[in-house]
Amino acid sequence: MKLVESILTKNPCYTAGRKITVKGLMLHSVGCPQPSASVFIKNWNSASYDRACVHGFIDGNDGTVYQTLPWDHRGWHAGGAANNTHIGVEMCEPACIKYTGGATFTCSDNEAAKASVTKTYNAAVELFAMLCEKFNLDPLSDGVIISHAEGAKRGVASNHGDPDHLWRQLGIGYTMDGFRKDVKAKMGNVSTDTPVTDDTKPVEKAKLYRVRKTWADSKSQKGAFKNLDNAKKCADTNDGYSVFDEKGTVVYSGKSEKPKAESFLFRVSISDLNIRCGPGTNYLATGKFTGKGTFTIVEVQEGKGSTNGWGRLKSGAGWISLDHGEVV
Numbered sequence: 001m002k003l004v005e006s007i008l009t010k011n012p013c014y015t016a017g018r019k020i021t022v023k024g025l026m027l028h029s030v031g032c033p034q035p036s037a038s039v040f041i042k043n044w045n046s047a048s049y050d051r052a053c054v055h056g057f058i059d060g061n062d063g064t065v066y067q068t069l070p071w072d073h074r075g076w077h078a079g080g081a082a083n084n085t086h087i088g089v090e091m092c093e094p095a096c097i098k099y100t101g102g103a104t105f106t107c108s109d110n111e112a113a114k115a116s117v118t119k120t121y122n123a124a125v126e127l128f129a130m131l132c133e134k135f136n137l138d139p140l141s142d143g144v145i146i147s148h149a150e151g152a153k154r155g156v157a158s159n160h161g162d163p164d165h166l167w168r169q170l171g172i173g174y175t176m177d178g179f180r181k182d183v184k185a186k187m188g189n190v191s192t193d194t195p196v197t198d199d200t201k202p203v204e205k206a207k208l209y210r211v212r213k214t215w216a217d218s219k220s221q222k223g224a225f226k227n228l229d230n231a232k233k234c235a236d237t238n239d240g241y242s243v244f245d246e247k248g249t250v251v252y253s254g255k256s257e258k259p260k261a262e263s264f265l266f267r268v269s270i271s272d273l274n275i276r277c278g279p280g281t282n283y284l285a286t287g288k289f290t291g292k293g294t295f296t297i298v299e300v301q302e303g304k305g306s307t308n309g310w311g312r313l314k315s316g317a318g319w320i321s322l323d324h325g326e327v328v
């Protein structure tokens with residue numbers, strides 16, 4: 001996906017400066033035969049254009065995505081309550097269609113129109129997958145990804161038919177249900193890098209570390225991380241999982257494959273000793289505590305925040321610091 005940052009800093013919506021907690025994404029299409037995103041961006045980036053503002057446009061000629069507001073900025077795209085919860089993105093529409101009233105149009109070149117709409121659809125899938133990752137959204141959850149038309153039916157947007165009307169009349173076979181599924185399938189394979197500002201330079205694909213059972217078993221994927229440490233933590237909290245690089249090579253095999261030391265008993269002397277997901281205070285606390293008592297430790301590793309090292313509990317609950325008690 002080519003992503004270009006082109007913030008509408010002069011638009012009154014931008015200067016209003018309101019932020020939202022992003023709970024969903026709304027897909028629009030512009031409703032006029034204008035494939036060029038830059039035409040909209042030029043017109044909308046004005047202090048006198050106070051009618052609308054969206055977070056992004058997708059160009060109908062080449063599928064380039066232009067980010068036009070910070071993603072968590074409150075936009076003016078829905079004409080309803082969805083502005084308070086949803087990011088709004090407009091797909092540009094083919095030049096060869098002609099509106100004859102409302103959402104009805106004729107099309108002088110069906111093949112060209114379909115080619116353009118395919119580009120905007122595919123770019124929207126990638127963009128929405130990236131945004132779902134960024135904001136921790138499940139594309140298949142009710143009301144998370146909706147079209148403007150669906151928003152209208154749900155009472156959170158004004159009475160528009162986009163983009164469903166476009167797909168339906170072109171007979172291209174796209175539906176919002178299909179779109180949501182395509183977004184879900186794309187997740188884990190999109191770079192979440194910050195956009196470039198130079199529109200001649202495509203976004204570089206970030207190196208991603210994927211956490212899976214095996215490389216071939218892509219369905220087992222628990223996550224894709226730019227940061228190797230985060231990927232390792234994820235693998236550590238999922239038994240039998242490893243971290244793979246871009247080429248499918250194992251870069252970390254997870255705690256389950258580490259050699260096991262001889263086990264020993266350790267008596268914990270405090271009641272509120274955290275059990276962590278890995279050997280170090282840099283690993284997440286599980287939210288559970290050992291309580292005072294004697295526990296079987298099956299492996300010891302050095303790690304952050306414990307002078308005597310970290311012990312892995314035989315129970316599988318996680319790791320404890322060996323600073324608070326004694327070997328018995």
Ligand SMILES: [Zn+2]
Pocket residue numbers: 027028029077148160162
């Ligand atoms: Zn719309």
